[in-house]
Amino acid sequence: MLRSFKQTLKPCSNSSSSASSLLRISSTQEFEAPRKPPKSSLSQQLLRLDDSYFLPSKHESKTSKIQLEDDHKRNIKFEEEEEDEKSIEFGRPGLNRAEFDYTGPYEPLVLSPIGEIPIIQVPASINCRLLEHQREGVKFLYNLYKNNHGGILGDDMGLGKTIQTIAFLAGVYGKDGDTGEKSVLESEMGPVLIICPSSVIHNWESEFSRWASFFKVSVYHGVTRDMILEKLHARGVEVLVTSFDTFRIQGPVLSGINWEIVVADEAHRLKNEKSKLYEACLEIKTRKRIGLTGTVMQNKISELFNLFEWVAPGSLGTREHFRDFYDEPLKQGQRATAPERFVQIADKRKQHLVNVLRKYMLRRTKEETIGHLMMGKEDNVVFCQMSELQKRVYQRMLQLPEIQCLVNKDKPCACGSPLKQSECCRRIVPDGPIWSYLHRENPDGCDSCPFCLVLPCLVKLQQISNHLELIKPNPKDETEKQKKDAEFASAVFGTDIDLVGGVSASESFMDLSDVTHCGKMRALEKLMASWISKGDKILLFSYSVRMLDILEKFLIRKGYSFARLDGSTPTNLRQSLVDDFNASPSKQVFLISTRAGGLGLNLVSANRVVIFDPNWNPSHDLQAQDRSFRYGQKRHVVVFRLLAAGSLEELVYTRQVYKQQLSNIAVAGKMETRYFEGVQDCKEFQGELFGISNLFRDLSDKLFTSEIVEMHKDSNFHVKERSLLETGVSEDEEEEILCSSKPKSEEPSLKDLGIVYAHRNEDIVNGGKTTTSTSQRLNGDGNSDENLHCPDRKKKKKKKIEDCSEEKDMSSSMREQKREKYKRLAEFKGMEILEFSRWVLSASSFDREMLLEDFLERIK
Known part of the structure; x- marks a missing residue:
């Protein structure tokens, strides 16, 4: 007990600190004085924050707060920054972990209540390296x-969920990084089980080695499983790390052990209650189960129940109760034409659900925690014009017998039978190239016919939307499949077969690298030319490895220096590729497979992210963005999601919006704009999003997404106008920020770039909290020369200026007042005018309002 009491009084130690970094203290002092933070540009950022940043959390006593504030004012002094300090980087881009150049608060992180014995606290060697939000996370886990x-x-990716977990475990097990003594606590407690994807097993090992090497960590994976299990039974293992796949197979063996704590990393893998993995995890005996995930809900509200039923059984009631009380009301209330009574009920149930989840979940975003240390992110959705050849091939695809069978499945059969076509004569499609290959061993069809055709047809439509070469036979496939793919390609190419070089896979470098017949690549070519000329670095993601091959040839043809990472890249070489890309100024592009990107890839040297093909699951695209937008990023990150206008990809994206909005409602309790009539898993209200007929309809004659957004543009503009004016940014000043330095005649338009329509994703998902228009700035920087403009907007603005010239002169004094207020706001934020202008355009309306409130309170 005496040792624990001394530990609470002992200041944190940091072996990396030098003697010169310590404050001078008298020789009669009993304890070591607090040290100054290391010299870095981060300390300069912290100086701009309120003193309350260094105070204890709100949960600690008022007396401790006053005492610490006095100590802070009396003792802590920062050294003056050197003139060349701007060149010092915030983070360490080469590391695949969340790491910070910041020595945390100096008071001990005590987890147990005051007066409780034994005292539970985080070891000083870990505590001094934690940020404030990580300290709060550790306290949450202990509670x-x-x-x-x-x-x-449920913190966002890059906020240190792994580190917070390790700090929590070290505190609970009474570890002391200095003495290395075995505590009474750890001798009485069982081991810890960590279940994670196989790709991050090594990451967990390295994090324990770096942060808490005093733990005995072993990996239960591969051929050494039996030996590790024997070691575990002999109490030679304190932390056992295994993969989801291994646990699914070895669940009966591992579930029989009395685990003290079980941690599931990437816990959203437990979203499906019918999976064998979920069933195996339910057999774990301990109730102390912790899930780590930045995407608590991905596709359906029911996933919330499955996840929380594992971590806290019974917390959300029974499955039937959850469906009737939460799931259905929230979905029905989000319907665009839902009666007001439905909307009110949904709002009440939403608040109730959020209050319940708050007891069991801590969810923080980058903007809430480290947003002030980053330049921000802009997520643009760009609808690219398909080439004329792509459009013709897409139309022929829609006319294939397989798709016509699916579209007309509910129509009466032509044979005169009372049955539907899908239940009678059109149940099978023997003359279709896709159906005949799927049922090559069963000419009579399968039990799922014709619905077994849905997924293969969707894949083909997505391939046509991306690049026509993708629907040609893959030389790596078996001979019979290549033969059927050639038959399919011949059917959809039709009379244009010579333009694409026949049905065989092209081996010509010039043909594959040509952008003529690919709408997305034509837009990408022009955008990349502008980015490369400015020294930007680009991450280029694709779900398809064959598409990466084509993009690689395109980069070679353009002379861009690049690196590549996909499923074939050896695991032990991946981090070196990342480090080389971050360190080398000559590396301009990084090609990455969305599926093989893995977790923990830190690519903060890139400030442009291109997602070439969208995924049905929105979390995949969001995780790809976070490869660049994480701590250590010193530039404004701009994301470009490329979609083929008028194709299935528009429907993929609108379903992403639908899922993201449901997640914001159920998890964060936000009110979202009701765009869609469709309701997920409801045949009565399939609307414009759900059902087979929507999947395979022709969208080429309309701007599907644009038309939905335009229905809400008036309310969106009202919100935008209010939020900008409140921060002192006039419309004219905003226009100056957005305009490029080039003459207007040289500004590229959407049409010049091969883009039909573009908007910011956050404007749509968050209900229009910021400006939304058919012409958005796609570069994200105020001083760039690639701002896209809308002719109608320019004409309207010019006419407004001509008609109101006298009125404009009269309001010059008011404009000067606004400019002065804007300048004072920038000084209060600790930024130059241009830097602050970029922050205003990238920040959320909530962040702007909070800044204004703080500013008004300070000047009082």
Whole structure:
């Protein structure tokens, strides 16, 4: 007990600190004085924050706060920054972990209540390296543990969920990084089980080695499983790390062990209650189950129930109760034409659900935690014009017998039978190239016919939307499949077969690298030319490895220096590729497979992210963006999601919006704009999003997404106008920020770039909190020369200027007042005018309002 009491009084140690970084203290002082933070540009950022940043959390006593504030004002002094400090980087881009150049608060991180014995606290060697939001996360995990139930740590990617977990475990097990003594606590407690994707097993090992090497960590994976299991039974293992796949197979063996704590990394893998993995995890005996995930809900609200039923059984009631009380009301209330009564009920149920989840989940975003240390992110959705050849091939695809069978499945059969076509004569499609290959061993069809055709047909439509070469036979496939793919390609190419070089896969470098017949690549070519000329670095993602091959040839043809990472890249070489790309100024592009990107890839040297093909699951695209937008990023990150206008990809994107909005409603309790009539899993209200007929309809004659957005543009503009004016940015000043330095005649238009329509994703998902128009700035920087403009907007603005010239002169004094207020706001934020202008355009309306409130309170 005496040792624990001394530990609470001992200041944090940091072996990396030098003697010169310590404050001078008298020789009669009993304890070591607080040290100054290391010299870095981050300390300069912290100086701009309020003193409350260094105070204890709101949960600690008022007396401790006053005492610490006095100590802070009396003792802590920062050294003057050197003139060349701007060149010092915030983070360490080469590391595949969340790491910070910041020595945390100096008071001990005590987890147990005051007066409780033994004292539970985080070792000083870990505590001094934690940021404030990580300290709060550790306290949250301990409260779950103390109350004998589990929960979810749902922080965004890159906020250090792994580090917070390790700090929590070190505190609970009474570890002391300095003495290395075995505590009473750890001798009485069982081991810890960590279940994670196989791709991050090594990451967990390295994090324990770096942060808490005093733990005995072993990996239960591969051929050494039996030996590790024997070691575990002999109490030679404190932390056992295994993969989801291994646990699914070895669940009966591992579930029989009395685990003290079980941690599931990337816990959204437990979203499907029918999977064998979920069933295996339910057999774990301990109630202290912790889930780590940045995407608590991905596709359906029911996924919330499955996840929380594992971490805290019974917390959301029964499955039937959850469906009737939460799931259905929230979905029905989000319908565009839902009666007001439905909307009111949904709002009440939403608030109730959020209050319940708050007991078991801590969810924080980058903007809430480290947003002030980053330049921000802009997520643009760009609808590219398909080439004329792509459009013709797409139309022929829609006319294939397989798709016509699916579209007309509910129509009466032509044979005169009372049955539907899908239940009678059109149940099978023997003359279709896709159906005949799928049922090559069963000419009579399968039990799922014709619905077994849905997925293969969707894949083909997506391939046509991306590049016509993708629907040609893959030389790596078996001979019979190549033969059927050639038959399919011949049917959809039709009379244009000579333009694409026949049905065989092209081996010509010049043909594959040509952008003539690919709408997305034509837009990408022009955008990349502008980015490369400015020294930007680009991450280029694609779900298809064959598409990466084509993009690689395109980059070679354009002379761009690039790196590539996909499923064939050896695991032990991936981090070196990342480090080389971050360190080398000559590397301009990084090609990455969305599926093989893995977790923990830190690519902060890139400030442009291109997602070439969208995924049905929005979390995949969001995780790809976070490869660049994470701590250590010093530039404004701009994302470009390329979609083929008028194709299935528009429907993929609108379903992403639908899922993201449902997640914001159920998890964060936000009110979202009701865009869509469709309701997920409801045949009565399939609307414009759901059902087979919507998947395979022709969208080429309309701007599907644009028309939905335009229905809400008036309310969106009202919100935008209010939020900007409140921060002192006039419309004219905003226009100056957005305009490029080039003459207007040289500004590229959407049409010049091969773009039909573009908007910012956050404007749509968040209900129009910021400006939304058919012409958005796609570069994200105020001083760039690639701002896209809308002719109608320019004409309207010019006419407004001509008609109101006298009125404009009269309001010059008012404009000067606004400019002065804007300048004072920038000084209050600690930024130059241009830097602050970029922050205003990238920040959310909430961040702007908070800044204004703080500013008004300060000047009082």
